[in-house]
Amino acid sequence: MVDQRAVLPPRLAASWQRSRQYGVSPETVRPAFSGTVDHDSLFFECGQEVLSGLHSTLANEPVSLMLTDSAGLVLSRLCKDTTIIRSLDRVHLAPGFSYAERDAGTNGLGLALADRAPSLVSAEEHYCTGLWGYTCAAAPVLEPGTNRLLGSVNLTTWSKSSKELLLALAQAAAGNTAALMLARSHGHLAPPGPRGEVFHVYADRLPAVAANLSAAWTDALAEARAAMEHGRVVCVTGEPGSGKAALASTARRSVRPRERILNARPPAPQDAASWLALWTPEVGKADTCVIVSGADALPAYAAEELAGLLAAARGAFVITAEDHAGVPDALRALIDTVVDVPALRYRPDDVLPLAGHFARESRGRPVTFTPAASRALTAYPWPGNVRQLRQVVREAVSRADVVDIRHLPPEVFTSPGRRLTRMEAVERDEIVRCLTKPGTTAAQAASMLGMSRATVYRKIAQYGIKVPRR
Incomplete structure (x- = not known):
């Protein structure tokens, strides 16, 4: 032919x-x-x-x-x-x-x-x-x-x-x-994904807390660090928002503390050419490492062009992806070691240390979480992982220096499941708002809402609402 x-x-x-x-x-x-x-x-x-x-x-x-x-x-x-x-x-x-x-x-x-x-x-x-x-x-x-x-x-x-x-x-x-x-879906969507931002990853992005989390996290961190010490190309995988770039940058900092780290997030497909032109001149520069985030979302032609550039800078880049198998072949051929970051629901011991860090980061000073708020944060399965936890904590500490359950959003008290209609979401939020008021019982919440107690109990079961005791 x-x-x-x-x-x-x-x-x-x-x-x-x-x-x-x-x-x-x-x-x-x-x-x-x-x-x-x-x-x-x-x-x-x-x-x-x-x-x-x-x-x-x-x-x-x-x-x-x-x-x-x-x-x-x-x-x-x-x-x-x-x-x-x-x-x-x-x-x-x-x-x-x-x-x-x-x-x-x-x-x-x-x-x-x-x-x-x-x-x-x-x-x-x-x-x-x-x-x-x-x-x-x-x-x-x-x-x-x-x-x-x-x-x-x-x-x-x-x-x-x-x-x-x-x-x-x-x-x-x-x-x-x-x-x-x-x-x-009634407009209930996940937050928009990144559109090709390229930015520095600073050493204080996740300070000492990143090296002192659960064994699941520290084991993955140690595996990535060991591979980088031997000059291997690492691909960090995990669910969206689980902390892949944070783990990659923390591991890289421990190996080369003075290195400049850039994080290139995947672009919209139509922006791939300008995205490559923007930051790829930095590839291969002395004391520079690039984290190519979301490589499994890259168009194939962009991945092939990028692979040619990265091949000459071996060891000076890290790849992240939701799934290693989804990385385009040209980039996957460069990978030596795959490190998986467990989802936050498998690392419940990390929730409170991370929450404390995000609170200090947002307020500029330590913030206290009440026992009930701590139990609620730890019990929630965090389908959006660390990214969702950061957002929840930042919203809560913007309202108080002592975070109680009434400062947390209704989503933390409900089981993830089907998408709710707008009316269902409003109803769920009102039930949670009443139940999280200090000293409020289900019967009192029913009176506030103008419902029978049986209806409130049925709604609590329907929405999977669980409000911890104080």
């Missing part, structure tokens, strides 16, 4: 190169098959609704509309044209099959997921000749508020058909899916 990389646009050429490295056949499509497809998520519900509406307007067109998950697994396919359906079945572009780059080579949906950007792949731009008869337009769907990659919307038609509007339709469907998810 003729090497077309010289005439392909850069993103497609890079995708072809990855396809070859994955060992994808250039002649035959052999996507992996999974017997399980998740139809229960909010993403699938909203995406299927949007595609069904679009499908009704394209009923007479030979276009197949598909929804995939973030790994490229086809979740659904809508099409009434029997000819294109039979043709797609022959190349396994059907529910249950994975069309990620590593399975099917360069294709529209695989490229959209790899680069987290809208993609159009037509005819001979596909890596595999078996796909040359198609044009595929796809757009990623990002979770509102967090920019986490959820999957993609893919439109496939014959390569000889008009393709001018195909990509626009895919982008509109992806945007409508995200908007519908926002509406269905």
